[in-house]
Amino acid sequence: MKGMSQALKFGKSVHDNGWGMFTSFLAYKLKEQGKQLKKIDKWFPSTQMCSTCGNIKPMPMRVRTYTCSCGYVGDRDHNSARNIKKEGIRLLASA
Numbered sequence: 001m002k003g004m005s006q007a008l009k010f011g012k013s014v015h016d017n018g019w020g021m022f023t024s025f026l027a028y029k030l031k032e033q034g035k036q037l038k039k040i041d042k043w044f045p046s047t048q049m050c051s052t053c054g055n056i057k058p059m060p061m062r063v064r065t066y067t068c069s070c071g072y073v074g075d076r077d078h079n080s081a082r083n084i085k086k087e088g089i090r091l092l093a094s095a
């Protein structure tokens, strides 16, 4: 989060106590339901990776749609979310 806030100029708000409290609370609430919180590596290329075939390509911020040579076309953030979900499942399976 520190690197992200510096890159995006969020200021101090995301790396003060708020983020830590949020993730602690989230982990607690998930545990109540028999679930667990998995954090993915901050360098995981969720935005650059195709969520269908795993190909990686540069994705400048202004590009809002991910278009891959495998035929996948999707919203930038939706593609990223699919990659994060897959990585979370991979981490759970390897734990």
Ligand SMILES: [Zn+2]
Pocket (backbone or CB within 6 Å): 050, 051, 052, 053, 054, 055, 068, 069, 070, 071, 072
């Ligand atoms: Zn692809």
